[in-house]
Each structure stands twice: as C-alpha cells, then as structure tokens.
Amino acid sequence: MTHTYKITGMTCEGCRSGVEAKLNAVPDVAHAEVDLNNGEAQITMHKHIATQTLQQALPSKYKILETGNHAQPKSNVFETSTAETSQSKIQQLKPLFLIFAFLIAAAILLHKDTWDWQAMMLDFMGLFYIVFSFFKLLDLKGFPDSFSMYDPLAKAIPAYGWVYPFIELALGLCFLMRFQIAVALILTLVILGITTIGVTRTLLDKKAITCACLGTALKLPMTEATFIENALMIIMALVMLFI
Structure with missing residues (x-):
C-alpha cells in the first residue's frame, strides 16, 4: 500500500534527503520518496503505519500529515488535527x-x-x-x-x-x-x-x-x-x- 503525506519544515535538499532517510529506516516501510518542491512524501509500506510513528522517526522541526482518502477516517479526529495545524501555524x-x-x-x-x-x-x-x-x-x-x-x-x-x-x-x-x-x-x-x-x-x-x-x-x-x-x-x- 502507498500513502501520500504532507511534510512541512524542509528548506533545502539536505532536509529532503535527511527526511527520506529517516522514513526509509522506519520498520515496515518498503520505500519512501520525498518531493521537496511539493512538500510531499510517497511511502510504500508492507502494512499500515500510524502517522504518529512516522512523526516520531523525524526531528521535531518536521511535521508530517497524511493526505487523501487514507487520512484520518473519523471526521472529529480530522477536525481536531486541522485545528491543531492552524494553531501551530499561528504560533510559528x-x-x-x-x-x-x-x-x-x-x-x-x-x-x-x-x-x-x-x-x-x-x-x-x-x-x-x-x-x-x-x-x-x-x-x-x-x-x-x-x-x-x-x-x-x-x-x-x-x-x-x-x-x-x-x-x-x-x-x-x-x-x-x-x-x-x-x-x-x-x-x-x-x-x-x-x-x-x-x-x-x-x-x-x-x-x-x-x-x-x-x-x-x-x-x-x-x-x-x-x-x-x-x-x-x-x-x-x-x-x-x-x-
């Protein structure tokens, strides 16, 4: 299965390669490819991996959020994540x-x-x-x-x-x-x-x-x-x- 994620905090090619290496090192990740210009990562995995697990594999300055139909299945969870993202952006x-x-x-x-x-x-x-x-x-x-x-x-x-x-x-x-x-x-x-x-x-x-x-x-x-x-x-x- 392949999921698409949004990643914020990357500013250069060094950031991209570092994030890509960290994601590829996560257990059950078959392949991770990071696009710096779009701020996205395509991750193919052997079995579903929680977004929180992927986040823990990255340094704190990077934020990862799953997009598309695979993102949070419950609407209230999605709304909470959106609110937290907005609050975080204002704080930044x-x-x-x-x-x-x-x-x-x-x-x-x-x-x-x-x-x-x-x-x-x-x-x-x-x-x-x-x-x-x-x-x-x-x-x-x-x-x-x-x-x-x-x-x-x-x-x-x-x-x-x-x-x-x-x-x-x-x-x-x-x-x-x-x-x-x-x-x-x-x-x-x-x-x-x-x-x-x-x-x-x-x-x-x-x-x-x-x-x-x-x-x-x-x-x-x-x-x-x-x-x-x-x-x-x-x-x-x-x-x-x-x-």
Whole structure:
C-alpha cells in the first residue's frame, strides 16, 4: 500500500534527503520518496503505519500529515488535527507579527512630534529591510536554497540568492539615510514584485514550504502573511513614488 503525506519544515535538499532517510529506516516501510518542491512524501509500506510513528522517526522541526482518502477516517479526529495545524501555524508566525508591531511602533515614535507620515513610511521601510536582512545574514549559506524554492529570479540565477540579503541591507540604509530614495523605491518594486509572484504561485499550488523572509533561523511556514508583508511594502513604495 502507498500513502501520500504532507511534510512541512524542509528548506533545502539536505532536509529532503535527511527526511527520506529517516522514513526509509522506519520498520515496515518498503520505500519512501520525498518531493521537496511539493512538500510531499510517497511511502510504500508492507502494512499500515500510524502517522504518529512516522512523526516520531523525524526531528521535531518536521511535521508530517497524511493526505487523501487514507487520512484520518473519523471526521472529529480530522477536525481536531486541522485545528491543531492552524494553531501551530499561528504560533510559528508569532515572530513575524511581533517584528511588524515593533517596526510600526518605532516608525511612529520617531516622528510622534511631527506626525510626518512620509518620514514614518521611509523609516518603516528602512527598518524593515535592516531587520529582515539581519535574519537572512544569520545563515547566509542556507538562505539561497530556501529562497530559490519560491523566488523565480533566485531559482533561475542562484547567485541572486547570495546577494539578496546585501541588497536588502543597502536599501534599508538608503531609506534611513534618505539617500537615492527614488532608486530605492523602484528597486523595492522590482525585487519584491518578483518575490510576490513566486509567493503567489506557491500559495495557489498549496505547496508546504518554509518562508525565507526571516532567513532559516526561524522556521516560518509560507502563508498569506508573506504575501501581505510583500504587498504592504509594494503599496508603500508606490505611494511614495506617485503621491
């Protein structure tokens, strides 16, 4: 019998091969094949193996969930699993929400006396790039692989994934120092526009992959929050350019 499973937490080829090796080592597994792009595993087994048993064979950062007609036969069990997955996703996104809250608060406090909304937006965008580039630079070696899973340009030109954190850092400094703002805004539209295309495709294809917006240090799932994050920056750039 062959079952299909969704697996989250994989960010690179090393993750894929590690997960595949762990699953193939489970007793009664005849063959396990893991697809990194789709976040899926096809497991052929001699007899049925509980999903919990497969989960125990994997490191805690990976989550495995059976899909299709073979998944949980009782509706109440399935609903419980869905609720737990949603709760887990919200918990995983907590760092992203906190970072945005701090960035917004910082931009407002810097201009609380003048309430200059243009200056607030520039400082928010500058701090956004600085903070997000910091997390990417924490694991510069692992970031390009994770980023190329959904960014079209990084997938076509691997070197782009290596320089991307430095591009973000440079843009952040431009906004904070008010240097070549028009150029920085145009570059924001270009690079985030390309990334948003990849994010949109990933969400529409319902691929279970890790978002690289905060590098690989924080294992954030790819969700609508990533799209909103990019869309917000694109809208702000358009506003600054044309209003």
